[in-house]
Amino acid sequence: MDVPFLDLQAAYLELRSDIDQACRRVLGSGWYLHGPENEAFEAEFAAYCENAHCVTVGSGCDALELSLLALGVGQGDEVIVPSHTFIATWLAVSRVGAVPVPVEPEGVSHTLDPELVEQAITPRTAAILPVHLYGHPADLDALRAIADRHGLALVEDVAQAVGARQRGHRIGAGSTAAAFSFYPGKNLGALGDGGAVVTTDPTLAERIRLLRNYGSKQKYVHEVRGTNARLDELQAAVLRVKLRHLDDWNARRTTLAQHYQTELKDLPGITLPEAHPWADSAWHLFVLRCQNRDRLQGQLSDAGVQTLIHYPTPVHLSPAYTDLGLPPGTFPRAESLAGEVLSLPIGPHLSRGAADHVIATLKAAV
Secondary structure, eight states, rough: OOOOSOOHHHHHTTHHHHHHHHHHHHHHOOOOOHHHHHHHHHHHHHHHOOSSEEESSSSSHHHHHHHHHTOOTTTOEEEEEESOOOOOOHHHHHTTOOOEEEEOOTTTTTOOOOHHHHHHHHHTTTEEEEGGGOOOOOOOOHHHHHHHHHOOOOEOOOOTTTOOTTTTTTTTTOOOOOEEOOOOSSSOOOOSSEEEEESSSSHHHHHHHHHHTEEETTTTOOOOOOOOOOOOOOHHHHHHHHHHHHHHHHHHHHHHHHHHHHHHOOOTTEEEOOOTTTTTTOOOOOEETTTTTTHHHHHHHHHBBBBBBBBBSSSGGGGGGGGOOOTTTTSHHHHHHHEEEEEEETTOOOHHHHHHHHHHHHHHOO
């Protein structure tokens, strides 16, 4: 049996009639940028996230970058980031002229360790940028307390955790700046790139609206040096359809994650993902830590099971960040994770039979 890591075609086929109708509506309207679909999606997504304002942008990286810019983070500033994350988190910091300051993850969810965050703050620190990793929320209560105590901005990277909850509230609820990605493989995925920022602050929302559109509210009147980071109407229309199914699709992911947890417990050399009792993960990924990871991945591949590694190279060891002068051994937790993590197939369209094939193959390999 062949088991893909994620079946994007199945997501389209389930909603084919509604998605096709939404696309035809946009095509027939003749309005393809910043029209009624964007306006409606912004309102619907803000409400879903239990927040007041949503501003759509061109990608998740745009959402992070424009949030930092709108908050005044720039040249000479430092921004605390996770040592274990996708490089986009760091790139957004670099793009605004600030310096990423990595901090190691804690041991349960592998999100930012609040105790280490406090130790990393300097007079140049302007913001903390936690990532809600693999679908599991970072400890926002602790991080907000630190940010408030030191007068720092808190910008959340929610690329992997749309629909997740912490302490009963959705990620994004009450956030000054929560940045989302709608890359096709995300839990709420468009048919191309896309992103959004949700915020409690109307002034910040308007600033991001200005920045995303060449710094212009009125055509040919450019108030600031902005950029082109707009979500097109087709993507907004598709996202409106998928948003109505997001909670159901996340529930399916949770059921599969629980099945994996039950069937794979106590396997030698395998550490299953954990969750804090105050968190409800969106289960964007189901990430094992395992000995002999590369051999195990090869055996799963031979049996038709596609797996991925999130992430094989710590960002501080990537060629893009050699200028920071952070040699191997600087961040041992991130480096250990890079050598051990393996992501199993999980998604709302993975059948129980396919999941059982993954489980049987993994047990046999171990």
